[in-house]
C-alpha cells in the first residue's frame with residue numbers, strides 16, 4: 001500500500017515538473033469514502049495525512065475509530081445543513097459549500113465553537129442538474145455572503161467536472177475553475193489559496209491547470225466495492 005501511495009506521489013511530481021510547478025504546491029487528499037478505518041490507518045502510517053469524506057454518518061464513525069491518529073479530515077461531499085453541527089469541530093476544510101443556507105448554518109455553528117471554519121465553494125462547472133455546486137451566475141453573491149461572515153474563511157474553489165473517458169476533455173473545466181478564481185481575486189481584492197480539482201483519472205491534467213489539492217480515491221485505495 002505504501003508502494004501505491006509512492007506511485008501516486010510520483011505521478012503528482014511528474015505532472016508538477018511538466019507544468020513547471022513546485023510539487024510542494026500540490027496537496028494530496030485521500031478520498032476515503034467506502035474505505036474501512038484499518039485501511040485508512042495503514043495509509044496514514046505510510047505517510048498520507050489528509051483524508052476527505054463524503055457522508056457525515058460514515059465520517060463520524062471513522063472519526064471515532066481513528067481518533068488517536070492526528071489525521072487532517074476534510075469534508076468533500078454534499079452537506080445537508082442539519083448535519084453541519086456534527087462536523088464543524090472535526091474538519092479542517094469543507095470543500096462543498098454551495099448555497100446561502102449552508103453558509104449561514106456553518107457560520108452559526110463555527111461561532112458557537114469560537115472557530116473560524118475554512119471553506120471552499122464548489123462550482124458546478126459542467127452545469128449538470130444531477131450535481132451539487134453553485135451555478136456560475138450565483139458564484140459572486142455566494143462569495144460575497146461568505147466574505148461577510150466572521151467565522152468563515154474562504155480559501156478557494158472546488159469542482160467535480162463531468163466524467164470524460166479522455167482526461168484531456170476535462171481540461172476546459174479545470175481552466176474554467178482557475179479563471180473563476182482569478183476573477184474573484186480581482187473583483188474582491190482577495191487571495192484564494194486553493195483550487196481543489198482532479199481525481200484519479202484526471203489529476204495530472206488538473207495539476208497542469210493549477211490544482212493545489214487533488215482528491216484521489218480509486219488510484220490509492222483500489223476499486224469501490
Ligand SMILES: *Cc1c(COP(=O)(O)O)cnc(C)c1O
Pocket residue numbers: 031033054076077160199200201215216217218219
Ligand atoms: C470519490 C470522490 C473523489 C475521488 O474519486 P476517484 O475517482 O475515486 O479518485 C474525489 N472527490 C469527491 C468529491 C469524491 O466524491
